Amino acid sequence: MSKIYGNIHALADVSLHVEDKEYVCILGPSGCGKSTLIRCIAGINKPDSGQILIDGKSVEQTPIEDRRIGYVFQDVALFPHMSVRDNLSYGLAVRHAESTEITTVTNEMLDLMNIRDRSKAYPRELSGGAQQKVAVGRAIATGSHLFLLDEPLGALDAIVRAELRYELRKLASDLGLTVIHVTHDQEEALSIADRVVVMKSGRIVEVGKPSDIYIAPQNLFTENFVGETNLLEGEVLETNGSQCVVDIKGHRIRVSGFGKKVGQRVIVSIRPEFVPLTTPSEVGWKGVIKQVTFLGNLNRYVVEVDGGIELITEESTAEYSTGFRVGESVSVLLANDAHMLLFDYPKEGLEKEISLE
Amino acid sequence: MPRVSFANVTKNFGKVVALDEVSFDVSDGQYLCVLGPTGSGKTTLLKLLAGLLKPDEGTIYFDGKPVNNVNAQDRNAVYVPQQYALFPHLTVLQNVAFGPLARGKPASIALETASKALDLVRLSWRAQALPNELSGGMQQRVALARGLASGAGLLLLDEPLGALDARLRLDLRHKLRDLVKQSGFTAIHVTHDQDEAMSVGDEIMVLRNGRIQDYGPQRRVYRRPASIFVANMIGGASFLEGMVDTTVGETALISVRGGLTVQAPSTTLTLTAPVILALRKERIRISRDRLEMENVFKGEIRGVRFLGNSKEYLIRIPNGDIIASRQFAESEDDAFKVGEEVQVGFLEGDAMVFEYPAKGLRNELEVG
Numbered sequence: 054m055s056k057i058y059g060n061i062h063a064l065a066d067v068s069l070h071v072e073d074k075e076y077v078c079i080l081g082p083s084g085c086g087k088s089t090l091i092r093c094i095a096g097i098n099k100p101d102s103g104q105i106l107i108d109g110k111s112v113e114q115t116p117i118e119d120r121r122i123g124y125v126f127q128d129v130a131l132f133p134h135m136s137v138r139d140n141l142s143y144g145l146a147v148r149h150a151e152s153t154e155i156t157t158v159t160n161e162m163l164d165l166m167n168i169r170d171r172s173k174a175y176p177r178e179l180s181g182g183a184q185q186k187v188a189v190g191r192a193i194a195t196g197s198h199l200f201l202l203d204e205p206l207g208a209l210d211a212i213v214r215a216e217l218r219y220e221l222r223k224l225a226s227d228l229g230l231t232v233i234h235v236t237h238d239q240e241e242a243l244s245i246a247d248r249v250v251v252m253k254s255g256r257i258v259e260v261g262k263p264s265d266i267y268i269a270p271q272n273l274f275t276e277n278f279v280g281e282t283n284l285l286e287g288e289v290l291e292t293n294g295s296q297c298v299v300d301i302k303g304h305r306i307r308v309s310g311f312g313k314k315v316g317q318r319v320i321v322s323i324r325p326e327f328v329p330l331t332t333p334s335e336v337g338w339k340g341v342i343k344q345v346t347f348l349g350n351l352n353r354y355v356v357e358v359d360g361g362i363e364l365i366t367e368e369s370t371a372e373y374s375t376g377f378r379v380g381e382s383v384s385v386l387l388a389n390d391a392h393m394l395l396f397d398y399p400k401e402g403l404e405k406e407i408s409l410e
Numbered sequence: 411m412p413r414v415s416f417a418n419v420t421k422n423f424g425k426v427v428a429l430d431e432v433s434f435d436v437s438d439g440q441y442l443c444v445l446g447p448t449g450s451g452k453t454t455l456l457k458l459l460a461g462l463l464k465p466d467e468g469t470i471y472f473d474g475k476p477v478n479n480v481n482a483q484d485r486n487a488v489y490v491p492q493q494y495a496l497f498p499h500l501t502v503l504q505n506v507a508f509g510p511l512a513r514g515k516p517a518s519i520a521l522e523t524a525s526k527a528l529d530l531v532r533l534s535w536r537a538q539a540l541p542n543e544l545s546g547g548m549q550q551r552v553a554l555a556r557g558l559a560s561g562a563g564l565l566l567l568d569e570p571l572g573a574l575d576a577r578l579r580l581d582l583r584h585k586l587r588d589l590v591k592q593s594g595f596t597a598i599h600v601t602h603d604q605d606e607a608m609s610v611g612d613e614i615m616v617l618r619n620g621r622i623q624d625y626g627p628q629r630r631v632y633r634r635p636a637s638i639f640v641a642n643m644i645g646g647a648s649f650l651e652g653m654v655d656t657t658v659g660e661t662a663l664i665s666v667r668g669g670l671t672v673q674a675p676s677t678t679l680t681l682t683a684p685v686i687l688a689l690r691k692e693r694i695r696i697s698r699d700r701l702e703m704e705n706v707f708k709g710e711i712r713g714v715r716f717l718g719n720s721k722e723y724l725i726r727i728p729n730g731d732i733i734a735s736r737q738f739a740e741s742e743d744d745a746f747k748v749g750e751e752v753q754v755g756f757l758e759g760d761a762m763v764f765e766y767p768a769k770g771l772r773n774e775l776e777v778g
Contacts, residue, residue: 239576
């Protein structure tokens with residue numbers, strides 16, 4: 054599927070399969086095309102080329118209201134002059150459902166979303182989270198089994214987002230819904246999706262299970278976007294086909310890497326939680342702590358290693374150690390290559406490849 | 411002398427009490443993060459400091475002098491709103507130079523100051539661009555540069571990263587702190603995001619419904635939160651209901667509902683007083699082997715959540731309660747599975763005891 058605005062490919066040749074009852078998160082930075090994608094599926098936008106099939110049938114000729122899709126926006130869009138109950142039952146009333154059915158289904162929704170005690174309230178009297186629950190309940194009440202959620206939690210406080218996402222996921226499981234959920238928040242996607250679709254600049258970059266795209270992504274953009282990482286530029290000194298010795302500003306490390314050539318420019322990626330620090334020792338790279346940030350459950354350190362390399366490392370405070378101080382000398386032990394990934398140096402340069410904007 | 415002081419400041423909007431007799435001091439060069447849910451009064455607090463609102467009661471002091479009747483433009487403070495409000499018809503450089511120009515500085519000085527500020531945020535190369543040609547993240551940096559160039563010693567940041575994508579926020583929050591600290595300004599930064607608050611603030615103030623719930627250095631607020639609301643707001647925790655059974659020396663024995671006994675630090679609360687125990691997720695250890703800790707129970711894994719650099723396990727303990735444990739940087743081989751029986755443990759010192767809240771636990775944890 055493609056969608057073009059003037060010179061800009063909002064969507065460039067995008068193909069995706071979503072299975073019945075799957076919960077798929079589409080993850081990417083602003084402007085990557087994720088909202089355009091689900092608006093095409095909903096029928097709000099028309100693609101310029103390609104097909105959309107729901108249950109095997111093309112929906113091109115089907116108007117929005119007949120596509121039987123539940124849609125939840127970031128900006129809740131409840132009817133301000135209607136009570137919670139009336140908002141929930143709106144979809145059914147519009148379809149001229151029997152009044153007994155309307156009452157039954159609406160009560161079910163109120164119970165499902167745990168807002169029975171607020172049925173007479175008006176939207177402005179509710180918190181952001183409660184309003185969003187009504188919006189979700191309203192979409193579910195229409196009886197759809199396919200749901201498109203466009204940054205449904207985006208307007209909510211961080212702490213509410215972190216709670217509500219699990220409620221959403223459970224609801225989808227309990228009701229057997231198929232969900233496509235768009236978000237820019239990688240923690241949200243990782244924690245609830247069956248599969249994550251990573252997008253950038255109108256294209257799908259990578260698709261996979263949350264653990265796969267975090268632990269072993271194919272793509273450098275994915276590695277950097279889904280969580281934090283240290284990216285070190287280096288050159289391959291030796292290779293035996295499956296393992297490489299890489300030189301990084303005079304330091305050497307051994308990393309798994311298939312199909313690399315001697316002299317090739319590469320990027321070594323290592324996530325902060327896998328950069329172990331110790332008091333100075335014979336092995337490892339020598340460095341100095343430049344910055345310490347206490348994050349509650351973690352200590353975050355910026356370490357400068359010989360050669361001007363800066364590494365970010367994070368350590369759980371549950372380690373019951375006293376932690377390091379600014380100016381302290383340390384050793385960085387990068388011996389265990391199990392957590393390091395090797396990527397080809399990107400043709401268009403590193404900054405452009407991982408750019409978020 | 412504190413740089414900024416609030417003395418019993420109250421602000422009402424009709425019947426709504428946005429801030430209720432709020433008092434606090436901020437010292438020179440401090441980076442204070444005000445954390446609270448939507449509607450807690452944080453923006454009102456900033457606008458009062460900026461001079462965009464007047465208090466209904468109480469006094470605001472800057473360097474010891476009352477400023478209630480001092481206009482916004484005469485206060486030495488700059489307010490950076492959430493919706494950056496860059497001038498759409500001015501270039502980036504002109505936008506940043508606006509502050510010093512408006513204060514009467516000659517154009518040459520204003521432009522020099524602006525250039526330095528743009529250098530700091532690394533956007534000199536976009537000096538001639540118009541705001542609508544820039545991405546959200548870049549606009550945020552321009553707004554920040556404008557604040558830094560203004561020459562005001564007090565920076566008031568209203569959700570400065572709120573309009574940005576999650577991943578960009580991760581990158582910029584540390585850079586923001588560095589920039590502000592380098593400039594030597596005093597900063598008050600408002601947010602609803604506790605990860606952000608912990609990353610940027612020297613000190614954290616937690617607001618709820620117009621009142622200060624806690625205020626102190628971030629390490630203290632995290633390790634010894636003043637209330638259940640604060641413990642939940644910053645860092646999160648599992649909460650168990652119980653009562654104080656006995657105290658033996660430095661240790662209190664807490665009877666948790668459902669027949670569990672927990673060892674906690676001795677408390678001033680009376681015997682049989684109902685309490686809530688709060689347990690931080692990262693201080694709960696799970697193991698397949700024996701644990702040598704003061705509090706160890708059998709548990710069953712009831713849920714696993716993958717969060718990238720960590721996993722959160724939901725564990726049912728013998729009284730039927732579910733507690734959460736966050737395991738960081740775990741290898742796949744060590745990972746626990748739903749249904750698995752494990753040993754769950756935590757140290758006596760990690761059991762935080764709170765008086766049972768008057769309005770009940772649910773009310774205390776409600777953040778909207």
